[in-house]
Structures are given as C-alpha cells and as structure tokens.
Amino acid sequence: MQIPEIKARLPILQLLAHYGLKPDKHHHIKCPFHEDDKPSCRIYPETGTYHCFACGKTGDVIQFIQDYEKCSKHEAINKAIELIGSTNNTDVMGIASEKAVMREAEDFAELFAKQRESLPRSPKALEYLKDRGLENLKEVGYNTGKQWPKLKQCLTFPLKDQSGNIVSLYGRRITESGGYNAEYGKHYYSEHRRGLYPNYPPPETEILIITEAIIDAASLQVVIGRQQLSLLRTAVLSAYGTNGITSEHKTAIRELKNLQEIIFFFDGDQAGRNAVYTYSHELLKLTGCLTTTVQVPENEDINSLYVQYGGDCLQQLLAERQPIPPREEQELRKMITTIEQEFEQSETASKLSESSYQQINTTPLNTDTPNKIIYETQTAR
DSSP states (O other), X not given: OOHHHHHHHSOHHHHHHHTTOOOOTTSEEOOTTSXXXXXXXXXXXXXXXXXXXXXXXXXXXXXXXXXXXXXXHHHHHHHHHHHHXXXXXXXXXXXXXXXXXXXXXXXXXHHHHHHHHHGGGOHHXXXXXXXXXXXXXXXXXXXXXXXXXXXXXXXXXXXXXXXSOEEEEEEEEOOOBTTXXXXXXXXXEOSSOOOBSSOOOOTTOOEEEEESSHHHHHHHHHHHHTTOOOOTTEEEEEOSSTTOOOHHHHHHHHTOTTOOEEEEEOOSSHHHXXXXXXXXXXXXXXXXXXXXXXXXXXXXXXHHHHHHHOHHHHHHHHHTOEEOOOHHHHHHHHHHHHHHHXXXXXXXXXXXXXXXXXXXXXXXXXXXXXXXXXXXXXXXX
C-alpha cells in the first residue's frame, strides 16, 4: 500500500480516536507532544494534517503516529496499515463511520456483561459453541443486535488491555439465512480495535503459544482449563489472522522478561505456514528466544483437531513441535521447492533421460565454490 493511499484511507479523526483524543468544536486538542495547559494543536480533517502552534509539531497521519509512538517512519506506516485493516474488517457490519469516530468510546465491559447474560437465551449460539467444543468456555457472549447494533448475531469475545480491562470486542457471525449466508463464520471487530485475546500474557510466562485465530486460542484455553496441557508457565495469545500480529502484540511479548520459547500453532495451510515463516523471524529478532512451530495436518486448525480428536491430540502435536529453521535455510528450501515444482510442470521434463533426471535429483547443488552455491536444472538456474 502506497503512502498516498494510506493517507486517503486513514482519516485523522479516526486516528485520534484510536489514541483516545477528541478535538473540541474548534478542531483543537491538547498537544500530546508537550505539556499543554490548553488546546494548542489544530486538526485539519479536510487535509488529514495537524499543527501545534506551541511546540511546532506538524504533519500528516503517518507523522502523527511516528511522533506519538516514538517509532521509525517504517513502523508508523505499518501501524497505519494495521489500523486501516482493522477498519476494513468491520465495514460489512456497519461498525465504522465518521459519526462513530466522533462519539465517545463504548463501555465494552458493560456491553460484554449484557452479552454474556444473553448467551443462555440463544439456542443457536449454544449449539454453535457445543459443535466447536467450547460449551464450557467462560468468557463468551452473544449479541442479538437488538440493544447494540454492532457485531450483531455474533458470538463475542473480549479483548483486554494490560490492566485486564475490556477495551474492544471480537465477533464471530453464527447465523444463516435459508441455509446460506455470505457473512456466516466471518470475523468482525469493534471500531479502533485494541487489546489482546485472551489477555496480556502474565509477566512470569516462559512459554508463549501464538494461535492464528481467537477460536483456536479459546480451544486451547478450554484444554488448559481441564489441565490437559502439561506445559508449565505457559500462556496463549491469539493473532488476528495470518496478518494479525500487531504492534500491541509485539509490545506485550517484548515485556516478557522470562520468556524462553515462542510456539507458533497456526493453521495447516500455505497461508499459515507463510505467516509462521514471517513472524517467527520478527519475534526472534525482537526477543532472541527460541521459536518453534507445530506441524498441523493439511487444511486443519486447532479447533478442528480438538473437535475431532480431543485435547490429547493438541498436547501430542505440541510435544512434537520443531524448531523453526534459520531464515537462510528456509529461503533455500523454498527456492528448491519452487524449482522442483517448475521442473515437474515443464514440458521438457518428459524429454529428459532417466540418467540426467537422476543426476539432477541426486546432486542438486554445486558447492565447489563456497561463496557461490548453484542449483541448476535444464529449465532454471
């Protein structure tokens, strides 16, 4: 995503709301970049910019993120893309709007308490939880949409800040219409998503299991609750999909001073494997601790395995986890796999003699020159 597109898709009012800042009727806020007794920072919604008449800070949404979070421009761009993504996830449910940006923040703790009370009155929600093996999950609610029009007809899960406060909600749509609904099973978040699920990992955490989805993290929570998971000082943390390890996740992980191992327990598909590859190296660089991955069967995930085989299956897979190879080795494996696939699909493959085919497969690498390793076939080098 290019910078002009980012600025076009991330209104500055939305960004301010994410940080809990609300301009007054004259479009001024107290400048967050210096001690400000009265609002001296002017917001310009039409141009998506700001300017403080006291300290001189000025810029666009990306510069604001950079100044506010004291990060690099690259990190600010990634944060902006992340905020855009969380908004896009809510558009279908009618969550995000200009008016919503200007409203006071929702009381998510009160909303979730009401949704927990409504859960037992919804046979469909109870049936869904039972089918997923989550009937004993404690922190889950159901929102009919009658009292709160957002995340309607969704099972709801709380996202919490570092103090354990519920600061936003995740919803999983569970209703169908006539046996089919394009929104069934989709994921939604309340606007300006914040917080982590099921919570910030405890400070004493030594082993952190990161799942791809909240339903998967909830499944592991049930298993841990039944004491079927024999890993001590272990915490579970959900990503928000394959592109969903946010700056908030990284901040929480960086604060774990006793952390020794990060286990990636993502889905058994190419998207999940690619995400593990990307994030494992990011978190290795961030923490310096061991990163491992669980080998999930093709097209399965934590919840599907739990439903079919129970908690013992998850425990066995965790026990068989493997260290994630260094980036260079993974790149080489990926390159070899790609070349082999191209080789198999090539029209010339059938014309190769048996001897030459065997030679290519038994000696794929020329390592005569240590600083120039070559892999070569008739179709690629």
